[in-house]
Amino acid sequence: MAGHITDKGITELGVGLISVGWMGKLHSRAYQAVPVVYPELNIRPRLVHAADTAPDRVEYARNVLGYAKGTTDYRDVLADPEVDVVSICAPNLLHREIGVAAAEAGKSFWIEKPVGRDAVDTAAVAAAAAAAGVTTSIGYNYRHAPAVERIRELIANGELGRITNVRAVFFNGYASEPNGALSWRFKKDLAGSGALGDLLSHVVDLMQYVVGPISDVNGLLSTVHRQRPILPMGQATHFAVIEDGELGEVENDDYAAALVRFAADSPAAGAVGTLEASRVIVGPQCGLGFEVYGTEGSASWNFEQMNELKLALGRTGPNQGYTTILGNASQGEYAAFQPGPGNSLGYDDLKVVEAKKFLVAVTGGEQRNSTIEEALADAEVIAAAAASAVDGQWHHVPTVPGATFGHRRETVGSNA
Ligand SMILES: NC(=O)c1ccc[n+]([C@@H]2O[C@H](COP(=O)([O-])OP(=O)(O)OC[C@H]3O[C@@H](n4cnc5c(N)ncnc54)[C@H](O)[C@@H]3O)[C@@H](O)[C@H]2O)c1
Known part of the structure; x- marks a missing residue:
């Protein structure tokens, strides 16, 4: 140890x-x-x-x-x-x-x-x-957001029924300014892909963590602003705007989308969905959100209202539509931060949860940390989307041994 x-x-x-x-x-x-x-x-x-x-x-x-x-x-x-x-x-x-x-x-x-x-x-x-x-x-x-953990639990307990479809996005406006800095994120040799690896990877990780493994992907990419003012490494941030700077080429995608199928041999079998990401969107700022629909209910969350979970349970009865549930002790790590419901957590708190899970795993405790195998499973989905964007075909995602995303087959979903 x-x-x-x-x-x-x-x-x-x-x-x-x-x-x-x-x-x-x-x-x-x-x-x-x-x-x-x-x-x-x-x-x-x-x-x-x-x-x-x-x-x-x-x-x-x-x-x-x-x-x-x-x-x-x-x-x-x-x-x-x-x-x-x-x-x-x-x-x-x-x-x-x-x-x-x-x-x-x-x-x-x-x-x-x-x-x-x-x-x-x-x-x-x-x-x-x-x-x-x-x-x-x-x-x-973003996995560690209390509302996300709660949605994952609702799915695992079968409370949303059989999951039928998801809609998930990361709409982030950090490069919506055409004069937004050409940081390392826009260069293929420094970053790899653009919105695809930077933003859609978060969406993919959330969906594989909350719903289940993704097995097939059809991807689409586009670049909106083709030149930007150059920002040297180690200066400012990728949110910087530079007036009258020397222009350089944007080498990767500003927008990425994927149609996905969840694995047929998993508890999410039969579920399909759409995933989208943009770094040039005007309006949403850190709009990482998803909707998960099942035969018995649905749940929705967006990071811009991180402490609100929207939940609909049941097809009939007097309370149709979404109910908004505020952060409370029944959700993930909420109680470690706040003594009562309705007090908010923020972005930095998610990193504290992440540090905790890492250090607990390092010191031989419970393994609730995300792992490099799971990062590889996410990267394989991203690679399949990139390949599909080139040839227009559906691409199968290879299974990564050990990438469990904490799912236990006997408890996740009710897709029988
Ligand atoms: N989890 C999230 O939500 C999230 C958010 C932002 C960034 N990220 C990821 O974090 C990583 C860093 O992003 P950032 O926004 O902090 O970047 P940044 O540009 O703010 O910082 C990068 C730092 O790396 C330094 N650096 C460059 N070459 C180096 C070298 N050879 N040795 C040591 N340091 C070197 C730079 O000087 C700079 O200080 C990226 O992989 C990014 O995708 C994750």
């Missing part, structure tokens, strides 16, 4: 961070919040060593986030014997190199989605992690 147990029974874990951008900051805050939100775990993460190629971000990690050491070479973090677990928050291009190196260094890691630029990258990281026997966790944070 990683870490050090004190004479008071506290497990101390040294944390290494690779890349101090938006996600690097959030992972750091999440580790610091774990003992506050979950004191009963007796886990104390200690921020030990942070790396970023941008020296000012290394300084920020040391002086503001509180890391004891800083470096511009991520290898220093992996070689540090005081580092027990590593957060990998680098751009997609680096996930493969750093993920494999972390596994080879014997460090368990929490890596950001979509784990590489494509399924080949994700598979390489998965193989290295399996060979080294390290624990992995993936940044698919």
